[in-house]
Amino acid sequence: DAGITQSPRYKITETGRQVTLMCHQTWSHSYMFWYRQDLGHGLRLIYYSAAADITDKGEVPDGYVVSRSKTENFPLTLESATRSQTSVYFCASRGTAKSNQPQHFGDGTRLSIL
């Protein structure tokens, strides 16, 4: 099915572990984004990518790593998870920077770090 999919939907892990959240889109959108959503903070941008092999930091990048070897995939890795990274993570995509279309969001990954 066309769209943007995130996996896993739910994840529980322990502090210090590495965890990777996956994001896949079928629209061939140039731009992809990772956000975290926490109570009282709305959505905060972690990293974004303008195209394959081009990534840039957002508002809260510390503790996260991204890569984009293919246009359709944009994985987010927590190299050594901390409790403060417990959150709901959303991936989004958009055609171009000047697109008249909004960003389209995946269903989210609810991540708990114990």
Add this chain to the structure above:
Amino acid sequence: ELKVEQNPLFLSMQEGKNYTIYCNYSTTSDRLYWYRQDPGKSLESLFVLLSNGAVKQEGRLMASLDTKARLSTLHITAAVHDLSATYFCAVDSGSRLTFGEGTQLTVNP
């Protein structure tokens, strides 16, 4: 740094009433988006506002943009329970969006 402020953050209203949610932002932008989020769900795009004076309407919701005042409004007319959700505005600063904190709307019978 672009800052986006929404108010109110919490809104409880009765069915049939009207109300307005405000979204103020700190730097120049001519593109603004409104999203809706139901509990435990993703964000759904409601409106795309692309220029000064833009007005969009869908059902009981109407959004407008005043780029000179750096203000967007989301007006709710004759609220119904199904409108209960969290509403976010997001301001476009080129390649990325900056979101407001969201307005949690509860419509009571």
